[in-house]
Amino acid sequence: MLRERLDGLTDDEFAWQPAPGSWHIRPDERGRYAVDYEEPDPIPAPFTTIGWRVVHVAECKLMYHEYAFGEARLTWPDLDSPHIAADAMAALERWQGLLVSDVAALDDADLDRPARTNWGEEWPVWRIVWTMIHHDLWHGGEIGVLRDLFRLR
Numbered sequence: 001m002l003r004e005r006l007d008g009l010t011d012d013e014f015a016w017q018p019a020p021g022s023w024h025i026r027p028d029e030r031g032r033y034a035v036d037y038e039e040p041d042p043i044p045a046p047f048t049t050i051g052w053r054v055v056h057v058a059e060c061k062l063m064y065h066e067y068a069f070g071e072a073r074l075t076w077p078d079l080d081s082p083h084i085a086a087d088a089m090a091a092l093e094r095w096q097g098l099l100v101s102d103v104a105a106l107d108d109a110d111l112d113r114p115a116r117t118n119w120g121e122e123w124p125v126w127r128i129v130w131t132m133i134h135h136d137l138w139h140g141g142e143i144g145v146l147r148d149l150f151r152l153r
Helices: 011-015 050-068 085-104 108-112 125-152
Strands: 025-027 033-035 114-116 122-124
Touching: 011 050, 011 085, 025 050, 033 050, 050 085, 050 114, 050 125, 108 125, 114 125, 122 125
Parallel strands: none
Antiparallel strands: 025 033, 114 122
16 A cells, blocks of 8 residues: 555655654765664654655665565665665665565464564564554655645645
8 A cells, every 4th residue: 555655655755744844864974874863763753755765665664674584784874875766765675575575474473583683673473564564654755745745736
């Protein structure tokens, strides 16, 4: 559903700042791009662009794959975030494919196996899969509404 909702995403939509000071993707001090982020999250957190949300969903897929099914070495600062719509869509599809492959290889017993998270906890694999589904639904709905607002602005 999320991928279909993103069909035709333009760079203008991707970068549109619906509120002053919206978080987006920017060059960092290393010459790479990174999503705006603070730890801990400020309360209230700044509004985010469509691009920030798409890249966030994509990069979370990569990180969940890396820790639950991969080598558990990648960290957020290692990433060079996609900063245009086409690259973000390609990353979303590529990293979704990693998770789909991982999940397709599981059997019922694997679902209860403990797996790592990128913040150091261990969860059963089913919880990681459910969290990614929940994450896509949550941010996918937000992205859909923002695209509607962009179109109607």
